[in-house]
């Protein structure tokens with residue numbers, strides 16, 4: 001998609017950086033001067049405005065997000081039309097997408113996976129009790145902030161129970177993270193989200209996608225027919241976690257783990273039995289990763305070190321050093 005020129009302002013917000021190139025437009029990091037806080041504006045590309053289906057999708061994302069209020073779901077602030085463009089403002093999540101993390105660190109420690117999974121399941125319990133289905137869970141739609149909290153985003157194709165936006169047989173979602181029923185073009189339920197999350201959990205634990213092949217057709221075939229069992233996991237993964245992920249990955253929804261709530265309760269019990277202190281594991285792991293692995297810098301860090309600030313601190317250090325030398329000699 002063509003990158004548009006950075007605007008100076010969007011509404012009353014000053015634009016700092018483009019932090020994401022979405023399928024419908026760009027994601028801008030902005031500053032709200034009245035509240036002195038950073039926020040994100042997802043803006044639909046002008047050229048796409050004529051495409052009714054995409055506008056509906058954008059509207060859908062706003063409606064779904066507005067109905068949510070949960071620490072593991074991105075918080076929406078506002079929605080408005082400006083100069084013919086649709087803008088959705090939301091909380092800025094200062095962290096990395098799970099995709100960015102997995103691209104650099106394909107296999108994550110078990111307790112990190114548990115922590116991410118716990119947050120995602122907790123968010124799904126909230127989404128599903130409000131009778132929504134996310135339908136597009138994948139690492140690019142999950143963010144992990146530097147405080148160690150995981151957040152779901154991108155509800156563009158979420159579905160309200162019994163209200164299909166698409167015609168039967170139309171497939172929406174990302175091929176590699178679809179459930180078998182989604183691949184077949186059948187209607188999706190909460191259990192479809194559990195299957196997608198099972199794929200993500202498997203990927204985090206093993207460093208490999210369970211079904212991905214060189215093209216979408218072969219990947220879809222695997223989703224329909226390749227069974228995953230306990231022996232597909234590394235030995236370091238505890239048996240209870242393997243069994244939970246396998247149940248999330250059952251092909252037949254009737255045999256799948258039957259709600260996000262049940263998975264969450266099970267995971268909670270498993271985590272209580274893990275030897276490591278899990279009070280703030282994700283944030284400490286992220287800190288260690290930040291030191292060792294060159295993941296992209298947060299736009300906030302880039303902004304927080306302007307050349308003038310560097311010069312000022314260098315001058316300060318010079319002055320102090322000069323003073324000490326004078327006193328000592």
Ligand SMILES: Nc1ncnc2c1ncn2[C@@H]1O[C@H](COP(=O)(O)OP(=O)(O)O)[C@@H](O)[C@H]1O
Nearest residue numbers: 020022023024027040091092093097140141154
């Ligand atoms: N609220 C946010 N805070 C920080 N980064 C975000 C936020 N929303 C989106 N992003 C970044 O932009 C990317 C694309 O956003 P997404 O909502 O998934 O757009 P699309 O619908 O086009 O896939 C995400 O993977 C993430 O890196």
Ligand SMILES: [Mg+2]
Nearest residue numbers: 022140141154
């Ligand atoms: Mg997305």
